[in-house]
Amino acid sequence: MRSTRRDFLQGLSFAALAPALGRSWAQERPALPIPPLVDVRPGTPVTLTARVGETEFFPGKTSPTAGYNRDLLGPTLRVRSGDEVTLVVRNELPETTTVHWHGLLIPAAVDGGPHNTIAPGQSWKAVLPVQQPASTCWYHPHPHGRTGLQVYGGLAGMLLVTDREEQALGLPARYGVDDLPLVLQDRVFDREQHLVYPRGPMALMHGVLGSVMLVNGVREPRAAVPAGLVRLRLLNGSNARVYELAFEDQRSFHWIGTDGGLLRAPVPLQRLPLAPGQRAELLVDFSDGHAAVLLNRTSEGAQPLLHFAPAGERQPPHPLPARLASWQSPDPKGATQHRRLTLTMGNDGMGSMPGMHGMPMPHGFDGRPFDMDRIDQRVKLGAVEIWEVSALPGMMMDQAHPFHMHGVHFEVLRRDGRAPGPLDQGRRDTVLVHEPVDLLVHFTRPGPTVPFMYHCHILEHEDGGMMGQFTVT
Numbered sequence: 001m002r003s004t005r006r007d008f009l010q011g012l013s014f015a016a017l018a019p020a021l022g023r024s025w026a027q028e029r030p031a032l033p034i035p036p037l038v039d040v041r042p043g044t045p046v047t048l049t050a051r052v053g054e055t056e057f058f059p060g061k062t063s064p065t066a067g068y069n070r071d072l073l074g075p076t077l078r079v080r081s082g083d084e085v086t087l088v089v090r091n092e093l094p095e096t097t098t099v100h101w102h103g104l105l106i107p108a109a110v111d112g113g114p115h116n117t118i119a120p121g122q123s124w125k126a127v128l129p130v131q132q133p134a135s136t137c138w139y140h141p142h143p144h145g146r147t148g149l150q151v152y153g154g155l156a157g158m159l160l161v162t163d164r165e166e167q168a169l170g171l172p173a174r175y176g177v178d179d180l181p182l183v184l185q186d187r188v189f190d191r192e193q194h195l196v197y198p199r200g201p202m203a204l205m206h207g208v209l210g211s212v213m214l215v216n217g218v219r220e221p222r223a224a225v226p227a228g229l230v231r232l233r234l235l236n237g238s239n240a241r242v243y244e245l246a247f248e249d250q251r252s253f254h255w256i257g258t259d260g261g262l263l264r265a266p267v268p269l270q271r272l273p274l275a276p277g278q279r280a281e282l283l284v285d286f287s288d289g290h291a292a293v294l295l296n297r298t299s300e301g302a303q304p305l306l307h308f309a310p311a312g313e314r315q316p317p318h319p320l321p322a323r324l325a326s327w328q329s330p331d332p333k334g335a336t337q338h339r340r341l342t343l344t345m346g347n348d349g350m351g352s353m354p355g356m357h358g359m360p361m362p363h364g365f366d367g368r369p370f371d372m373d374r375i376d377q378r379v380k381l382g383a384v385e386i387w388e389v390s391a392l393p394g395m396m397m398d399q400a401h402p403f404h405m406h407g408v409h410f411e412v413l414r415r416d417g418r419a420p421g422p423l424d425q426g427r428r429d430t431v432l433v434h435e436p437v438d439l440l441v442h443f444t445r446p447g448p449t450v451p452f453m454y455h456c457h458i459l460e461h462e463d464g465g466m467m468g469q470f471t472v473t
């Protein structure tokens with residue numbers, strides 16, 4: 001019953017798997033799976049084996065998938081700021097992969113971008129000097145042209161950075177109990193309820209959007225939580241979908257963290273957008289003991305993501321720390337370079353539709369598709385720069401793009417020429433670009449030979465050429 005390597009190569013279009021023998025599923029919702037937590041300590045290498053497997057997303061229906069050390073997704077890695085840790089990636093996939101440590105501020109040589117390839121059967125050792133604020137990061141493949149498929153197949157995991165300042169805050173910190181890792185993904189299933197990866201012009205244009213929502217690889221699971229304060233670490237691990245997170249009962253929650261770590265102070269909200277690649281940390285108070293449903297609430301309606309079932313003794317409402325983190329924002333007056341980048345869609349993504357146009361035009365920046373052999377930007381180590389990033393409105397569609405930079409955290413300085421709103425605050429590595437944004441970027445990690453990447457985190461846009469690279473010397 002194992003899926004074959006050939007199945008994975010064929011792009012998840014594998015109708016050949018026989019359905020598993022029927023077994024009765026309990027009527028109640030499946031419990032939220034919590035990926036195993038691995039504390040990565042200096043001097044003790046941890047191995048991630050990328051491999052194919054199979055997953056039963058629907059009762060009795062098995063789909064080929066992929067994961068790290070398991071059939072789907074990967075363990076949660078936890079590292080401490082100040083440590084140097086060693087990770088070994090073993091590639092047991094039938095094709096080349098890489099592993100990018102998304103959110104870690106590390107030298108480009110170990111960043112895991114498309115230059116750090118690992119051939120099938122080979123291993124890659126990455127020594128990572130972790131020096132950054134506590135944050136919720138993740139890891140995922142980044143081979144050029146194959147990132148979308150490999151992430152979609154299940155290759156992704158969370159990577160948590162802790163530090164003393166965060167630990168002193170007394171935030172909920174019991175992993176899997178009141179500190180929950182939540183990987184949000186949407187997927188497409190065929191009529192037989194097998195996982196499929198759609199290709200073609202629509203996928204190239206919008207990215208792959210599925211109608212089935214998964215949290216930690218499971219459809220609409222149920223999380224048993226204490227009747228008190230709970231910390232949610234949300235990762236949008238979807239290929240293309242932007243979420244609008246809200247609770248069904250409109251309860252408010254506190255937003256406490258972004259891609260780059262904790263905010264300066266908790267922000268009460270009822271709704272939070274989360275673009276592909278982004279992370280958000282929330283504190284939700286379940287001390288009323290009432291069940292709650294986390295939704296993706298869009299203009300088209302609301303899709304349930306996760307059901308919370310508070311249990312146990314009700315804890316009195318928990319006072320939040322007034323201040324979470326302090327950091328120095330770079331002075332924009334010290335910016336030594338202003339760069340302007342425009343995300344451009346090739347033929348509005350229609351280039352691959354036969355007969356529609358002449359030459360297929362790939363996605364890119366300023367009309368140029370990604371080229372592994374071309375350095376697009378050269379940056380001085382230690383420099384502060386302003387990157388003005390905009391998206392060219394297409395002829396056929398107006399698409400927002402999650403713009404991601406490796407090797408840096410940035411802050412949004414202006415959006416559409418004005419001071420950004422409260423939802424743009426915090427340190428980030430991924431920002432949704434619809435209106436033009438000015439990003440204040442501090443380049444603190446070296447990339448003299450192997451470059452860092454910047455790209456759209458709609459993975460089909462990235463694979464289609466919407467990526468560039470920069471050196472830092």
Ligand SMILES: [Cu+2]
Pocket residue numbers: 343400401402456457458461462466
């Ligand atoms: Cu894009």
